[in-house]
Amino acid sequence: AQSVTQLGSHVSVSEGALVLLRCNYSSSVPPYLFWYVQYPNQGLQLLLKYTTGATLVKGINGFEAEFKKSETSFHLTKPSAHMSDAAEYFCAVSENGGYNKLIFGAGTRLAVHP
Amino acid sequence: SQTIHQWPATLVQPVGSPLSLECTVEGTSNPNLYWYRQAAGRGLQLLFYSVGIGQISSEVPQNLSASRPQDRQFILSSKKLLLSDSGFYLCAWRAGQSSGNTIYFGEGSWLTVV
Numbered sequence: 001a002q003s004v005t006q007l008g009s010h011v012s013v014s015e016g017a018l019v020l021l022r023c024n025y026s027s028s029v030p031p032y033l034f035w036y037v038q039y040p041n042q043g044l045q046l047l048l049k050y051t052t053g054a055t056l057v058k059g060i061n062g063f064e065a066e067f068k069k070s071e072t073s074f075h076l077t078k079p080s081a082h083m084s085d086a087a088e089y090f091c092a093v094s095e096n097g098g099y100n101k102l103i104f105g106a107g108t109r110l111a112v113h114p
Numbered sequence: 115s116q117t118i119h120q121w122p123a124t125l126v127q128p129v130g131s132p133l134s135l136e137c138t139v140e141g142t143s144n145p146n147l148y149w150y151r152q153a154a155g156r157g158l159q160l161l162f163y164s165v166g167i168g169q170i171s172s173e174v175p176q177n178l179s180a181s182r183p184q185d186r187q188f189i190l191s192s193k194k195l196l197l198s199d200s201g202f203y204l205c206a207w208r209a210g211q212s213s214g215n216t217i218y219f220g221e222g223s224w225l226t227v228v
Binding site (some may be wrong): 032034035036041042043044045046049051090094101102104105106107 | 120148150156157158159160163173204206214215217218219220221222224
């Protein structure tokens with residue numbers, strides 16, 4: 001069965017510092033991988049996704065993530081944090097199947113302080 | 115372009131009362147549709163998914179039910195709400211394979227059962 005583990009329910013960084021949010025997955029078949037962001041009281045917005053091809057994927061707002069099959073990881077990074085990046089981030093995995101349901105991690109709340 | 119609408123955005127219901135949350139998708143046909151729940155401080159849990167009209171699959175046993183009376187309409191219901199049904203409910207739809215099977219979310223509905 002698929003599962004997603006996000007290490008660290010809360011991450012705090014200074015404005016301008018590197019953002020690193022960790023995600024590990026388990027899947028019996030090559031996965032599709034996603035990062036979503038949720039701002040307070042809003043739905044989820046897609047940041048980026050990996051399906052096939054290049055393992056380093058770039059998303060919106062300066063975020064990127066690298067698919068590492070050997071490590072079963074899909075960590076999210078941003079070189080320089082901005083105050084507006086404060087939100088909750090969810091990693092998700094989907095198998096290439098008939099209904100493609102997403103399995104989510106528990107989420108990581110990112111705080112950015114001046 | 116495709117859009118997803120979900121309503122009501124917020125509701126407060128007494129224990130034992132019925133529930134109906136509605137979701138519609140525009141700009142696509144025969145989408146896969148999903149209901150997720152996000153309980154306070156927890157990740158997202160898939161409740162139901164549907165691959166077509168009248169076809170509903172339940173992921174977890176619960177006090178809720180779902181229906182799909184039309185191709186682009188997905189309804190989440192309950193006959194008698196429990197306190198534990200409180201949470202943030204998200205409707206979602208899946209884009210086709212040409213879009214990387216991405217799942218897009220509505221803005222969510224806050225349900226408080228009192």
